[in-house]
Amino acid sequence: MTTITYVRTGLIAILSLFIAACSGLPSSAEMPPASELQAEPYMIGVGDTVSVHVWRNPELGQSIVVRPDGYISMPLMGDVKAEGKKPEQLAEEISATLGEFIRTPEVTVMVTNPLSKEFRNRVRITGQVGSPQSVAFQPGMTVLDVVLMAGGVTDFAADSRAVLHRQINGEYQSFALDLEAILTDGDMRTNHGLQPGDVISVPRKQLLRGEL
Structure with a gap:
């Protein structure tokens, strides 16, 4: 391996660490469990x-x-x-x-x-999955359930950088998910139970992160 190649590899590694450190996303282990969130009273919606x-x-x-x-x-x-x-x-x-x-x-x-409830009580997954989905929420549904329903991740998925967006107190907050650990290693620590309105996004691999 040439000196230039070593330098390039080192720069990519350093840049990857820097970007990861600056991502600012909390671990999904910090999420409030769905069971702790009280159900909101039903509000009448269009189509009801x-x-x-x-x-x-x-x-x-x-x-x-x-x-x-x-x-x-x-x-x-x-x-x-x-x-x-x-x-x-x-x-x-x-x-x-x-x-x-x-x-x-x-x-x-x-x-x-309650037709409008059908749209409020959905879970969505977007990005680098086989088939992005908007599915009806079912009690007991987990991150892995929705990923499998979407056909799994693609070859271009940065599955270790997946993100779960959850609405808390009226605002969406983002939490890091490690789909690679779930799918490859069987590590279920971020295979959290979902709740209505959750959105999972799976980004694409990036060269600058050393993922390609």
């Missing part, structure tokens, strides 16, 4: 079917799909904003407005077809 029942006034009841603009149409009231509200919150608002037309209305709202 809601059933509105007004006691002793069945003619005011409705079973209606939330429109793309987030509204539903109610007798006497016209358009009512439903998107982003809890069913009981929407019932209270409808009851307050109907109180201007009928005496002491008692309103209940039920979501009979």
